[in-house]
Amino acid sequence: MKLPDDAYLQGPLPPLMPHDPFERSVLNEAEHGEDILRERVFHELMVSTQRPLSLEERGAAADDPGRAPRVYAPAWERVPKQPLPGDAEVIAEGRRHTITAESSRHPGDSSDPGELR
Numbered sequence: 001m002k003l004p005d006d007a008y009l010q011g012p013l014p015p016l017m018p019h020d021p022f023e024r025s026v027l028n029e030a031e032h033g034e035d036i037l038r039e040r041v042f043h044e045l046m047v048s049t050q051r052p053l054s055l056e057e058r059g060a061a062a063d064d065p066g067r068a069p070r071v072y073a074p075a076w077e078r079v080p081k082q083p084l085p086g087d088a089e090v091i092a093e094g095r096r097h098t099i100t101a102e103s104s105r106h107p108g109d110s111s112d113p114g115e116l117r
Helices: 036-047 055-063 087-096
Strands: none
Touching: none
């Protein structure tokens, strides 16, 4: 079937559907990263005065021991910890593992290419 020559003179045919059906749901470029509701709530939290604590919150605050103070011991005062039950097997397996010549050529890489074969 051949179209009449007049069809090409009328201009391009309209598309069957819009180019992007979600075109109106996408944010404007200037609005990326903005959430108006979140900004309003955050602003109210920052500007408003503090509310008094409830009875439950006061009780929880009274019972809270707080953070334990950090202790920095010099190296000569540090005490070694006892190993966990599964540590002995991991250490023994590491001692049985032999390093291949290929992996020894890459000292910074802890993986062994021979394991992939």
